[in-house]
Amino acid sequence: MLNKKNIVFIIPSLGAGGGEKSLVNLLNVIDYSKYDVDLILLHKIGLFINMIPSTVNILEIEGEDYNLFSQGLIKSVLLSLKKGKIKLAFNRIVFASKNNFIKNKAVAEQKSWKNLQNFIPVFQKKYDAAIGFLEKTSIYIATEKINSIKKIGFIHNDYEQLELDPKRDVVFFNKLNHLVTVSEECETVLKNTFPILSSKIQIIYNIVSTKLINSLAENQNPNEIDENVTSILSIGRLHPQKGFDLAIETCHIIKQKGYEIKWYIIGDGNERANLTNKIKKYGLENSFLLMGLRENPYPFIRKADIYCQTSRFEGKSIAIDEAKILNKVIVTTNFTTVKDQIKHDINGIICDVNPNDIAESLIRIINDKEKQKKLIKNLSSENLGTESEINKLYQLIEN
Known part of the structure; x- marks a missing residue:
């Protein structure tokens, strides 16, 4: 055996x-x-x-120490002190301080490992x-x-x-x-x-998996996507990396130029409040919609007219790969790794990482139905599964 x-x-x-x-x-x-x-x-x-x-x-x-450490700050410190675990209480306070006051959360995680490691x-x-x-x-x-x-x-x-x-x-x-x-x-x-x-x-x-994604994409018909206007979809954590603040400004520019669009964001994260305020600032409550999380985003990708990635940086975007499998018209910012996935004007459109250029690229592709067909045709001939x-x-x- x-x-x-x-x-x-x-x-x-x-x-x-x-x-x-x-x-x-x-x-x-x-x-x-x-x-x-x-x-x-x-x-x-x-x-x-x-x-x-x-x-x-x-x-x-x-383990008791990790269970104590993983509680909320005040509860963790009080319980640790009650049990005489002064070192744990001290490290929990320092851990929280680093994660609250170091602006770059990735660096905060690096530095706070020193305070977490002894309790795992x-x-x-x-x-x-x-x-x-x-x-x-x-x-x-x-x-x-x-x-x-x-x-x-x-x-x-x-x-x-x-x-x-x-x-x-x-x-x-x-x-x-x-x-x-x-x-x-x-x-x-x-x-x-x-x-x-x-x-x-x-x-x-x-x-x-192309087979799995195509199967899941047919599971439902999301009524949230308005079929009467051009629909743009983006997927990702609500985090500055994903550039959804740029997307809101882009949406405002496109609306000002007289185009009727609805832009849907699937994802959640710490930036929700900031993004919501920015949506209100530009009066886009009915045009730029934070949808929250969806366990199965594929029907939304399938139904949307355009998939747009507004990231400032990426390793390799899984969402772009999924949009490619579903033969979507893709507009993406020129983050450092994008050319590993998208060939400009062949299987997608690459634009600069700023609202004006994103808006210009989206307007061009909205107006050019022949270019849309060309991009989709080229995607349909690619071998995209990576199992x-x-x-x-x-x-x-x-x-």
Whole structure:
């Protein structure tokens, strides 16, 4: 009988981010006849929880100290002091201070690991491979808290754009057998930032299944999409990285020029209040609509006229890949990795990262029905499924 390999993935939660979506897709194509899979979550929450295969064993971090630490700040500190855990209370306060006052949240997560690490126990189970599936904490746990033969880390973004401190990360990256990223541009950035680690760095593209996406896209007909005007759709966390503030300004410009559009945003995040205020400022309450999260966004992509990505930076956009599979007209900003996915004027339109240029590109494509047909035709001839990328992960684990 074949001896299965034990592997474990680590990710903070299964919220509606690209890295989380990428992990769900990966877990749905793994060969479970060859691998027993555990998934460690810091918080068992998120939109994608229900999409994890039943064959995956979901684990949470246990232990009294971590349970205390993970409470809200005041409750955590009071309970820790009551139990005489002064060091824990102190570190919880410092952890909260860093995460509240350091503007760059990625850097805050880097720096606050020092205050969290002593309260996460070492996992006793032995694994063939531990895979930190996001930058920062996931990789730190994989290297420091898991007993495994292989250690693999994933970087899902342009490392330079995250503005992380490489001196902090290189300590952990040195302990990895492999450092994986999701596009050629991301690979180049990592090799330039960590030249001594070049031999460890390689690409595994995000896994997307054309069959699954097309099937899910036919599941429903979303009534929220207004068929009487041009509909534009964007998907992503409500975070400055995604440029939805630029999208609001773009929508205002297009409306001022006399075009009737409705722009729909699927996603949620910390920027909701700021974006809502900006929508009100421009009087776009009926034209720029924050839809919240959707477990199945594909019917919305299918029904929308245009998919628009307004990101300031990306690793590799899963949403663009999904829009390509559904043969959508795509307009995207010129973030550093976009040319790994879109060829300008062939399978999409690339514009500068500013509202005027985004608006001009959208207006041009709205007016040019022949160009729309050309883009769609070119997309329909592409081979877009990437399920075979799982074989690259198998090779890292086995070799």
